[in-house]
Amino acid sequence: MDINETIKSQLAENPVILYMKGSPQMPQCGFSARTVQAVMSCGERFAFVNILDNQELREGLKAYSNWPTYPQLYINGELVGGCDIVLELAESGELAQMIKAVAKKEDA
Amino acid sequence: MSDYHGPLHKQIEAKLAEAFPGDTCQVINESHSHSVPANSETHFKVTLVSASFAGQFKVKRHQRIYALLADELNAGVHALALHLYTPEEWVARDGAAPASPNCMGGSKKEQA
Numbered sequence: 001m002d003i004n005e006t007i008k009s010q011l012a013e014n015p016v017i018l019y020m021k022g023s024p025q026m027p028q029c030g031f032s033a034r035t036v037q038a039v040m041s042c043g044e045r046f047a048f049v050n051i052l053d054n055q056e057l058r059e060g061l062k063a064y065s066n067w068p069t070y071p072q073l074y075i076n077g078e079l080v081g082g083c084d085i086v087l088e089l090a091e092s093g094e095l096a097q098m099i100k101a102v103a104k105k106e107d108a
Numbered sequence: 109m110s111d112y113h114g115p116l117h118k119q120i121e122a123k124l125a126e127a128f129p130g131d132t133c134q135v136i137n138e139s140h141s142h143s144v145p146a147n148s149e150t151h152f153k154v155t156l157v158s159a160s161f162a163g164q165f166k167v168k169r170h171q172r173i174y175a176l177l178a179d180e181l182n183a184g185v186h187a188l189a190l191h192l193y194t195p196e197e198w199v200a201r202d203g204a205a206p207a208s209p210n211c212m213g214g215s216k217k218e219q220a
Contacts, residue, residue, distance in 0.1 A: 022212075022214070027212060028214040029214035030209030031187065034209045068178070069187060084190055084191060085167065
């Protein structure tokens with residue numbers, strides 16, 4: 001499958017998905033560690049992809065999103081941002097609202 | 109702390125100064141706190157306060173800077189922490205940008 005198709009189907013199938021370095025249990029970058037912590041603190045299910053395991057996806061997603069670094073958080077297929085933006089949204093409480101709104105829809 | 113002020117660092121400062129004339133901009137090379145050789149230019153933190161960010165979502169603001177610094181990102185800049193505010197937001201934050209996280213050794217593992 002073309003890498004853009006892979007990305008589109010991952011985004012379509014996972015309302016909250018974090019592309020990061022390492023895993024939530026073993027992040028391999030401080031920016032990914034902070035971001036995954038913020039997402040986990042919202043208390044809802046989310047998907048993650050360790051981009052260190054997939055070089056093609058790692059490069060493909062950068063081009064797809066016009067965003068050259070990781071982590072990248074997507075909600076409902078939309079790029080929310082990287083570490084700096086996600087932490088600001090977490091601080092203001094907006095991140096939990098956004099993620100809980102999506103989770104509610106999933107349960108309905 | 110490192111006093112190293114390398115060519116990429118200067119290039120980033122020059123490009124931002126040209127694109128955001130008169131705006132408050134600080135570029136810090138944070139590479140020394142990561143698992144890369146001395147005097148590397150891999151990890152930078154940019155704090156920029158500009159009225160031109162008004163009405164733009166954060167993702168859009170970041171994408172403007174990424175597009176502007178695409179050459180530098182291709183030339184080895186690996187992390188670019190961006191703290192982009194309007195003057196009003198900056199005042200509301202008491203003029204402070206968040207600190208960057210500690211390194212967890214990702215670059216070392218990638219090279220291995």
